[in-house]
Amino acid sequence: MKQQKESWITILFSFAAPCKGKMTISVFSAIVSVAGGFIPFWAVYKILLAFINQTVTMSDIVFWCLVGGAGYLIRIVCFGISTILAHISAYTILEGIRLKIANRLMKAPLGEVMGRRIGYLKNIIVDKVEEVEPPLAHMIPELLSNLLLPVAIFIWLLAIDWRMGLAVLIAPLLAMIPMFFLMRNYSSQYAAYMDASDHVNSVIIEYVEGIEVVKAFNQSTSSYEKFVGAVRSFKDFTLAWFKSTWKTMNLMMAILPTTLLGVLPVGLLLVQSGSISPAELAMGVILSLSIVGPLMKATTFINEAKSMEFSVEAANELLNLPVLPDSGKEVSIAHHDIVLEHVTFSYDGSKQNDVLRGVSLKMSEGSFTALVGPSGGGKSTVARLIARFWDVTGGSIAIGGYNIKELSIRQLSELISFVTQDNFLFNCSLKENIRLGNPNATDEEVYAAAKAACCDEFIARLEKGYDTPAGDAGRRLSGGEKQRIAIARAILKNAPIVILDEATAFTDPQNEDKIQKSIMALSKGKTLLVIAHRLSTIQNANQIAVLKKGQIVDCGKQQELLNRCPLYADMWKAHVGAKNWSVGEIPQVDTAVPPQMRQTEEKKEVAVNV
Numbered sequence: 001m002k003q004q005k006e007s008w009i010t011i012l013f014s015f016a017a018p019c020k021g022k023m024t025i026s027v028f029s030a031i032v033s034v035a036g037g038f039i040p041f042w043a044v045y046k047i048l049l050a051f052i053n054q055t056v057t058m059s060d061i062v063f064w065c066l067v068g069g070a071g072y073l074i075r076i077v078c079f080g081i082s083t084i085l086a087h088i089s090a091y092t093i094l095e096g097i098r099l100k101i102a103n104r105l106m107k108a109p110l111g112e113v114m115g116r117r118i119g120y121l122k123n124i125i126v127d128k129v130e131e132v133e134p135p136l137a138h139m140i141p142e143l144l145s146n147l148l149l150p151v152a153i154f155i156w157l158l159a160i161d162w163r164m165g166l167a168v169l170i171a172p173l174l175a176m177i178p179m180f181f182l183m184r185n186y187s188s189q190y191a192a193y194m195d196a197s198d199h200v201n202s203v204i205i206e207y208v209e210g211i212e213v214v215k216a217f218n219q220s221t222s223s224y225e226k227f228v229g230a231v232r233s234f235k236d237f238t239l240a241w242f243k244s245t246w247k248t249m250n251l252m253m254a255i256l257p258t259t260l261l262g263v264l265p266v267g268l269l270l271v272q273s274g275s276i277s278p279a280e281l282a283m284g285v286i287l288s289l290s291i292v293g294p295l296m297k298a299t300t301f302i303n304e305a306k307s308m309e310f311s312v313e314a315a316n317e318l319l320n321l322p323v324l325p326d327s328g329k330e331v332s333i334a335h336h337d338i339v340l341e342h343v344t345f346s347y348d349g350s351k352q353n354d355v356l357r358g359v360s361l362k363m364s365e366g367s368f369t370a371l372v373g374p375s376g377g378g379k380s381t382v383a384r385l386i387a388r389f390w391d392v393t394g395g396s397i398a399i400g401g402y403n404i405k406e407l408s409i410r411q412l413s414e415l416i417s418f419v420t421q422d423n424f425l426f427n428c429s430l431k432e433n434i435r436l437g438n439p440n441a442t443d444e445e446v447y448a449a450a451k452a453a454c455c456d457e458f459i460a461r462l463e464k465g466y467d468t469p470a471g472d473a474g475r476r477l478s479g480g481e482k483q484r485i486a487i488a489r490a491i492l493k494n495a496p497i498v499i500l501d502e503a504t505a506f507t508d509p510q511n512e513d514k515i516q517k518s519i520m521a522l523s524k525g526k527t528l529l530v531i532a533h534r535l536s537t538i539q540n541a542n543q544i545a546v547l548k549k550g551q552i553v554d555c556g557k558q559q560e561l562l563n564r565c566p567l568y569a570d571m572w573k574a575h576v577g578a579k580n581w582s583v584g585e586i587p588q589v590d591t592a593v594p595p596q597m598r599q600t601e602e603k604k605e606v607a608v609n610v
């Protein structure tokens with residue numbers, strides 16, 4: 001059955017629960033403010049009446065002036081209260097939306113979150129949610145009074161004489177005709193406008209984010225042209241929309257304020273026929289003029305409501321991210337074997353796009369497994385599935401004999417240290433960045449982890465050492481140095497399973513040796529899974545699984561694979577060739593690879609014989 005789409009207003013007000021009381025008082029104050037706004041009109045009417053009846057006295061004038069002033073005061077004070085409470089409510093709703101999005105991002109499969117661009121997430125969480133505030137904060141007091149006031153005036157005019165009441169409707173009803181034409185395509189036009197706006201935003205973000213590549217490849221002219229093109233086409237689109245509507249818009253705005261054109265002739269006729277008094281006509285004229293301002297203001301909320309609708313729907317996309325089921329159970333794990341059984345997976349859930357097809361692999365506790373294979377074969381996908389960035393679409397993954405879905409997400413994350421080449425540093429000190437691995441670690445433990453990861457040397461060179469804010473340091477640290485900070489973090493975490501996804505990518509001579517040393521410290525005695533293109537670092541693995549097009553084509557020790565797996569043998573030749581190493585020559589061996597990863601003399605011979 002097709003699920004009914006929730007309206008954006010329902011979504012918005014589902015966040016209003018914590019501020020229900022304030023919103024109610026805000027609405028009530030807005031209504032009192034509208035009522036207060038009538039008192040000055042009533043006072044003027046009374047004074048006019050006294051003048052016309054020639055019964056006016058000074059004390060009457062003073063009295064009605066005071067009454068009018070008091071009404072005005074009530075209007076101002078209540079409007080103020082309503083506005084303040086509406087703002088508090090709007091910010092509470094905003095807070096609720098942002099917190100719920102943050103919560104959903106935490107509970108969604110990590111892959112779902114990482115698959116979205118930072119610019120896209122920032123645009124929704126910061127900008128779009130913020131766009132909800134002004135209309136929301138102003139709608140209650142302003143839209144309410146701008147709609148209630150005309151309704152009340154209409155009723156008052158009806159009370160004076162029903163014909164004068166109807167006369168005041170002539171202008172708004174006529175204004176409805178151009179408004180109808182204006183609103184006919186409004187939704188689709190507004191959607192196109194939002195698309196154009198999103199496009200120009202993404203081009204701007206891409207231009208700024210990619211400026212390094214643009215300059216490096218001397219693409220500044222063509223990139224700038226793309227940027228200018230997007231900005232121009234947005235301007236052209238908005239101008240074209242504006243031009244297509246301005247005649248009808250102006251016609252509507254011209255007709256709407258002409259309430260007097262209906263009320264005055266009808267009122268004069270009524271006075272002539274003796275149906276109403278001149279004082280009542282005067283009152284009718286004042287009232288029909290006072291209806292104009294609120295009606296004009298109310299029309300401005302049409303745009304604001306639409307903008308709110310789009311913002312809420314964009315936020316709702318993130319609020320509806322799938323949730324990774326969490327068993328919430330801690331199980332007692334006796335060992336840390338990882339077992340993949342017939343694992344299939346596709347990123348879009350469809351069978352024909354399977355990225356992994358029946359992958360089975362056992363990684364025993366304390367062993368070293370390497371995943372190798374052509375680019376796009378699914379190596380990183382395997383690593384991410386073990387860490388449950390996504391759930392497998394078929395088969396199972398178990399740790400210590402338990403399907404990882406049976407473990408709580410918290411327990412699973414405690415079991416695994418995942419190090420990739422994307423090493424994010426938070427905007428706090430380097431010390432705190434390392435301590436993220438174990439928030440309870442003492443300073444000494446942090447320093448020890450940093451030392452084991454070969455970070456101490458470069459951190460000591462920084463003016464504030466470990467207290468250097470990562471934001472400042474980040475700009476000065478090399479890729480390898482940042483990676484060693486991430487490895488120090490993982491060392492401090494001391495998880496029994498270590499997954500290194502291309503963690504040896506930063507292979508500049510200065511960093512390579514140190515990264516290898518730090519990986520050695522990290523992986524001692526752990527169940528280690530390494531994804532590496534540099535085959536020399538994984539020759540000593542207990543098993544090397546060769547993954548091609550989502551299937552394990554072979555699995556064994558280096559020598560076995562060299563003997564029987566042509567794909568691995570070719571990869572090895574290519575790797576060795578890439579290292580400018582010729583047959584018969586002793587290869588340049590990685591000097592400081594982890595114990596499991598270190599090459600034995602015997603294996604060097606094997607390598608030489610390839």
Ligand SMILES: Nc1ncnc2c1ncn2[C@@H]1O[C@H](COP(=O)(O)OP(=O)(O)OP(=O)(O)O)[C@@H](O)[C@H]1O
Binds near residue numbers: 347373375377
């Ligand atoms: N987030 C994603 N959404 C959709 N498809 C993806 C995603 N990540 C990877 N893929 C696709 O899945 C396939 C396997 O990718 P994966 O990154 O696992 O391969 P890999 O063997 O690690 O490649 P490489 O050695 O180049 O890093 C590729 O075709 C890739 O395009």
